[in-house]
Amino acid sequence: MTRYLLRRAAQAVAVLLAITALAFALFYAAPSDPALIACGPKCDTAQVEAVRASMGLDQPLLAQFLDYVGGIVTGRTIADVDGTPIPCPAPCLGYSYTLHQPVLAAIADRLPVTVSLAAGALTVILVLGIGSGLAAALRRGRATDRLLSGFSLLGASVQIYFLGYVLQFLLVYSTGLFPLPHYVPFAAHPAQWALGLLLPWLVLGFVNAAVFARLTRSQLLETMHHGYVRTARAKGLGTLRTHLRYTARGAAGPLVQLLGLEVGALFGGAFITETVFGLGGVGKLAVDAVNGNDLPTVVGTVLLAAFFVVVFVAVADVVVAWLDPRVRLA
Amino acid sequence: MSRQPALRVRDLTVTFGTARGPVPAVRDISFDVAPGEVLGLVGESGSGKSTIGLAALGLHDPARTRVEGSIRLGGDGPELVGAPEAVLKRVRGAKAAMVFQDALDALSPYHTIGAQIAEAYRVHHPQASRKEALRRAAAMLERVGIPAARASDHPHHLSGGMRQRVVIAMALVNDPDVLIADEPTTALDARVQRQILDLIRELQAETGTAMVLITHDVGVVAATCHRMLVLRAGEALEEGPTARLLTSAAHPYTRALVQAAPTLRTPPGSRLPTVEDPEPKPRAKARPRTAPAPAGVLAEVRDLRVDYPGRRRSRPHTAVDGVSLRVRHGETLGLVGESGSGKSTIARVLAGLRRPTGGEVRFDGRDISGAATNARLRRELSRDVQLVFQDPYASLNPRRTVEQIVTTPLRVHTDLDAARRRDRAVELLEQVGLSAAHLSRHPHEFSGGQRQRIGIARALAVRPRLVIADEPVSALDVSVQAQVLNLLMDLREELGLSLLFISHDLAVVRHFCDRIAVLKDGGLVETGPRDTVFDTPSAAYTKELLAAVL
Numbered sequence: 001m002t003r004y005l006l007r008r009a010a011q012a013v014a015v016l017l018a019i020t021a022l023a024f025a026l027f028y029a030a031p032s033d034p035a036l037i038a039c040g041p042k043c044d045t046a047q048v049e050a051v052r053a054s055m056g057l058d059q060p061l062l063a064q065f066l067d068y069v070g071g072i073v074t075g076r077t078i079a080d081v082d083g084t085p086i087p088c089p090a091p092c093l094g095y096s097y098t099l100h101q102p103v104l105a106a107i108a109d110r111l112p113v114t115v116s117l118a119a120g121a122l123t124v125i126l127v128l129g130i131g132s133g134l135a136a137a138l139r140r141g142r143a144t145d146r147l148l149s150g151f152s153l154l155g156a157s158v159q160i161y162f163l164g165y166v167l168q169f170l171l172v173y174s175t176g177l178f179p180l181p182h183y184v185p186f187a188a189h190p191a192q193w194a195l196g197l198l199l200p201w202l203v204l205g206f207v208n209a210a211v212f213a214r215l216t217r218s219q220l221l222e223t224m225h226h227g228y229v230r231t232a233r234a235k236g237l238g239t240l241r242t243h244l245r246y247t248a249r250g251a252a253g254p255l256v257q258l259l260g261l262e263v264g265a266l267f268g269g270a271f272i273t274e275t276v277f278g279l280g281g282v283g284k285l286a287v288d289a290v291n292g293n294d295l296p297t298v299v300g301t302v303l304l305a306a307f308f309v310v311v312f313v314a315v316a317d318v319v320v321a322w323l324d325p326r327v328r329l330a
Numbered sequence: 331m332s333r334q335p336a337l338r339v340r341d342l343t344v345t346f347g348t349a350r351g352p353v354p355a356v357r358d359i360s361f362d363v364a365p366g367e368v369l370g371l372v373g374e375s376g377s378g379k380s381t382i383g384l385a386a387l388g389l390h391d392p393a394r395t396r397v398e399g400s401i402r403l404g405g406d407g408p409e410l411v412g413a414p415e416a417v418l419k420r421v422r423g424a425k426a427a428m429v430f431q432d433a434l435d436a437l438s439p440y441h442t443i444g445a446q447i448a449e450a451y452r453v454h455h456p457q458a459s460r461k462e463a464l465r466r467a468a469a470m471l472e473r474v475g476i477p478a479a480r481a482s483d484h485p486h487h488l489s490g491g492m493r494q495r496v497v498i499a500m501a502l503v504n505d506p507d508v509l510i511a512d513e514p515t516t517a518l519d520a521r522v523q524r525q526i527l528d529l530i531r532e533l534q535a536e537t538g539t540a541m542v543l544i545t546h547d548v549g550v551v552a553a554t555c556h557r558m559l560v561l562r563a564g565e566a567l568e569e570g571p572t573a574r575l576l577t578s579a580a581h582p583y584t585r586a587l588v589q590a591a592p593t594l595r596t597p598p599g600s601r602l603p604t605v606e607d608p609e610p611k612p613r614a615k616a617r618p619r620t621a622p623a624p625a626g627v628l629a630e631v632r633d634l635r636v637d638y639p640g641r642r643r644s645r646p647h648t649a650v651d652g653v654s655l656r657v658r659h660g661e662t663l664g665l666v667g668e669s670g671s672g673k674s675t676i677a678r679v680l681a682g683l684r685r686p687t688g689g690e691v692r693f694d695g696r697d698i699s700g701a702a703t704n705a706r707l708r709r710e711l712s713r714d715v716q717l718v719f720q721d722p723y724a725s726l727n728p729r730r731t732v733e734q735i736v737t738t739p740l741r742v743h744t745d746l747d748a749a750r751r752r753d754r755a756v757e758l759l760e761q762v763g764l765s766a767a768h769l770s771r772h773p774h775e776f777s778g779g780q781r782q783r784i785g786i787a788r789a790l791a792v793r794p795r796l797v798i799a800d801e802p803v804s805a806l807d808v809s810v811q812a813q814v815l816n817l818l819m820d821l822r823e824e825l826g827l828s829l830l831f832i833s834h835d836l837a838v839v840r841h842f843c844d845r846i847a848v849l850k851d852g853g854l855v856e857t858g859p860r861d862t863v864f865d866t867p868s869a870a871y872t873k874e875l876l877a878a879v880l
Contacts, residue, residue, distance in 0.1 A: 230389060231438070234430075235449065236421075237453055323440070
């Protein structure tokens with residue numbers, strides 16, 4: 001187990017390094033000039049060059065990359081546009097000259113919004129997806145099954161930006177049933193926190209639950225045909241206990257793995273959700289950074305999303321191995 | 331049959347609802363099993379034997395299955411047909427228990443064997459503590475010959491025989507009145523099968539449980555059952571004491587079923603009786619008692635070694651080590667051994683599908699050890715060496731017609747045009763007992779035996795010099811097995827084939843082969859002419875295998 005975790009961690013670091021390198025290559029080698037943008041439209045050539053030097057952009061790309069990676073591990077000091085040194089402790093993801101704050105701080109400010117969105121949406125996905133998959137499997141071939149299948153197909157085919165705007169129009173602007181989506185920190189007012197995010201949660205959940213519903217249904221139906229489920233019934237176990245102890249356990253593995261990927265996808269998809277509902281999370285930060293050529297922030301958010309995906313996929317693997325003793329973590 | 335029967339089945343009819351309407355699986359079956367008695371339900375696939383077993387525990391899905399008639403445990407037990415789930419729950423596992431065929435599938439991979447047995451106990455003894463149930467499970471494991479210390483193992487840590495012991499322990503933990511065993515030893519090697527059957531009989535006699543043993547294997551019935559009931563297509567054909575049905579059955583089907591599988595006393599090479607032809611004419615020219623006069627060597631392996639790479643850092647697994655074998659022109663060499671003995675690996679090497687780790691492989695004097703990695707050499711080899719596979723369902727491409735399947739080797743290896751290939755396909759189909767009308771059909775339209783015939787036709791298409799048949803009849807019902815063996819014997823005479831015949835079934839090998847090689851754990855135990863190996867085996871292992879034949 002320890003060896004597995006170590007190897008998995010090494011793998012994660014390698015993946016993250018590769019992604020950093022790729023993001024670097026893509027954005028820093030791009031034709032736009034960050035120094036020019038950081039300096040502002042009124043700068044003359046000499047000023048721009050000075051800014052470029054203080055930002056470290058005159059260094060070779062490889063040196064910049066090594067500086068960046070070193071900063072993540074040990075922290076570093078970054079010069080602002082005018083040359084004032086700004087301490088950036090580890091893990092330093094660089095300094096945004098647009099926002100005038102370290103990228104990590106910028107992300108940390110907005111992360112609670114994105115995490116709140118993802119956590120709530122995930123809950124809805126689990127309840128809706130697994131619940132309707134379970135109901136469909138137990139009533140296979142009947143009206144409930146067909147209705148739920150149709151419903152989940154609808155969810156899968158509708159897009160967040162469409163459903164999100166439609167529901168906002170219907171439920172917020174027209175009828176006032178829901179408040180306009182907004183973010184209140186959980187610590188400040190839990191009820192307000194939930195109420196403000198309820199609509200995005202439901203929309204995200206509905207759209208993403210379809211895959212879970214389908215997988216849950218097919219996994220359960222497959223597991224039900226396993227001999228050990230029949231054995232459990234032949235022992236005299238009741239239907240409910242059989243399904244809880246045996247069928248559910250057999251069906252859980254692939255669902256957990258999908259869940260691991262889904263967490264990553266929720267972070268990746270956050271920018272659409274946050275744009276649609278006007279929430280200022282990491283997704284919005286990333287989009288603004290791309291539009292504004294704020295390269296350190298772009299790379300930082302890309303790295304963060306990759307980090308979440310890598311971590312949650314590894315966690316899913318460990319959970320699967322815990323569920324099924326036949327799986328060897330190798 | 332002194333007192334009340336332990337299990338009383340009357341007019342049992344089971345109908346499955348399918349997309350194409352109701353399909354009867356079992357019709358009007360009635361039988362009794364007395365306490366302490368063992369009744370064998372014998373039949374081929376589709377005879378409804380397993381359906382009866384499931385019905386006895388009410389395990390059919392009521393939404394899809396209609397069960398009619400009457401099933402009672404004991405003379406005054408509750409009626410089980412149509413009983414509410416609450417009644418069935420109290421019966422299942424307590425009064426009537428079941429042993430399933432495939433223990434790996436029947437045991438939960440997620441729980442330890444101790445926990446699974448303990449659960450079976452606690453379901454019916456809710457007042458028992460977890461600890462008490464685990465103690466009881468451990469005792470039960472000891473009783474079926476598994477050390478109690480292994481109670482915390484998961485099923486995948488155990489061998490096939492031990493898993494079956496666990497399933498038996500689980501079924502007997504509540505001292506049921508009736509035990510239903512559905513093909514309890516079918517997936518096991520002969521020696522293990524013998525041990526498990528002995529164990530079942532011993533425990534059954536000790537507890538006085540009434541037992542219904544469901545099987546396709548007349549040998550198993552002969553070794554375990556007091557009485558037998560022969561089923562065919564869901565109907566009862568004949569019932570009576572085992573000894574009488576085995577020797578003087580009234581129904582021709584029963585006689586065919588009993589005689590279709592060769593035994594160690596069947597004259598080798600004789601035509602086997604089948605359901606269609608219960609009393610076949612003896613073969614015009616009997617297979618000589620020993621191999622034909624020593625002819626040249628067609629294929630041989632010398633000091634063969636095959637390793638399979640291990641996972642990650644684990645060591646490679648040696649499947650075959652130090653085996654030397656030869657197949658002469660016109661002879662049939664039988665490879666026998668239990669699962670994991672390396673039989674199929676040797677076949678793959680000779681067919682050029684697996685590169686040997688060490689040793690020599692020659693076909694007609696030519697070194698073919700590189701065929702697995704050399705496409706040209708393999709192609710040339712496949713002109714002369716063809717394979718017949720075990721599973722006739724998996725070895726034919728379901729998307730192709732019979733014509734495409736049979737003519738593919740011709741297209742690859744000959745320059746016959748389409749019309750000539752078709753003529754040859756018709757000729758081949760007729761040789762294997764099918765006809766030109768079958769050319770445009772797809773594999774799913776055929777029965778298992780017919781599919782195996784198609785597989786044989788495909789193998790013979792290019793007139794190969796060596797045919798490798800890897801368990802060609804072990805997936806087939808006994809009467810179909812007899813048909814296919816008869817066919818192979820005819821074709822062998824007619825075409826003068828050289829064959830490498832692989833089987834775990836000693837009686838079949840003895841019936842079909844001229845020379846025998848016995849394998850164990852990748853090594854050669856003994857090799858020699860058929861009669862020498864069977865009548866005066868020199869290795870202790872061969873004797874053990876022969877003793878396990880039912």
